Amino acid sequence: MFDFTGKTALITGAGSGIGRATAAYFHECGANVVLADINAAAVQEAAGALDGRASHCRYDAGDPQSAEAAVAHAVDRFGGIDHLVLAAGIYEQQLLEGMTDAQWHRMIAVNLDGAFYITRASVPHMRDGGAIVAIASVAGHQGGSFGHTHYGASKGGILAFTRGVARDLAPRIRANAIAPGWIDTPMVAKTLESSGAAKVKAIPLQRVGQPREIASIAAFLCSDASSFVTGESIIAAGGAYMG
Template sequence: MSDTTLDFTDRVAVITGAAGGIGGALADLLARSGAHLVLADLDEAAVRARATSLSGQYPGRAIGVQLNAADAASIDELIELARREFGRIDFLVPSAGIYPESLVADTDDELWRRVQSINLDGVFMLIKRAIPLMPAGSAIVNLTSVAGHRGSMGHAHYAASKGGLIAFTRTLALELGPQGIRVNAVSPGIIDTAMTASARAAKGDEWIAATPLRRDGTPEEISATIAFLLSNAASFVHGEVLHVNGGLFMAG
């Protein structure tokens, strides 16, 4: 019988976007549950502060490092750091992302490319480089979005990147399953983080009215779902995209 607890003692997790709402909440949860962490973000001061704070509170080690998730050389440095410090990666959660607002008619090629380069290309580059360090029993959770299933007015670049991530997640699950690496994705609805602050200010009431639970989600609710998918409790969950949106997607 396999162990189905959420105990992450001495497991090694790499989280990008770890200065942000969801990545930060996940870092807190995994640290509380005994994991060692490599936390990466463009915002170096914030990610280092989070790592220092977690290292001071919990037994696991937490290292904070600057990362440009769209840059191959920066990703190489992150992977080399994980290899040097821990020798392996048990859990990989690419949570770095951007969510600009722009109608297709107003989107220039550069903005389109920037969104894909962080939200989609960056995830490919990170996972590809991490795979050699991931043993059997390790797990990847990608962050897609309800926008990737449904589209999102004013966010075609973002929706396309997240839709691409769904297809990428499923394909990775086919390719990595035989070597014992599980791959899943979480697809959040509207979550109360800095990413959605301006959109929530403009459309928040409308979104809440469309959400059967009649509220936004919290980063902790997303990180709890990610932790479940990383854990042995989800040991036979593979190639899935788990909706966490208070019923928004189902309600249509």
């Protein structure tokens, strides 16, 4: 584990899955954590499971004003931000030929615009030596599975966005991405229920990942152990995709 005593982490999508596990992990490492999510009840419950170093707020990734408000909440509560982890996201299936403009734009608004809004809002309040970690996906490398062109495009955008952010903010702040494969969270529960066994067969490590296994990579990327790493993406897919 890492020592994040005195640091503050703002984590989006912290009401569930990878974001929630990341908030818990950073909290265990001693950080103050701000859990932001569109699901206010979930984030309240998740923060309540931690102690007074945890705060929460309702936050809609696709709304720039909501991003500003989440950052203001973190700054009011803890005085600044050291680590920003972007885990809010949606995953909807729709074949390209039937995809409406609204479906396309909603995916991009939450998964890609959302990363821009909260990063732009956070940077002026991030302390020197801070780090940003964006949760992308192997879909960003390989284009997304069947019926997920919009999702794949949003995640490919995250990979490129992260590199651009890394360049713009260096040397003051580092920015990296994680590209998970199948991780056992509510987002993919139905898919894993119906075709999990087939998916596991294609994973060299012979299992899906756990949210905490992504949280620990996010912690590594925010820690001094990765102090010379920026603009990089770590694929965590049990070997299912070797980029």
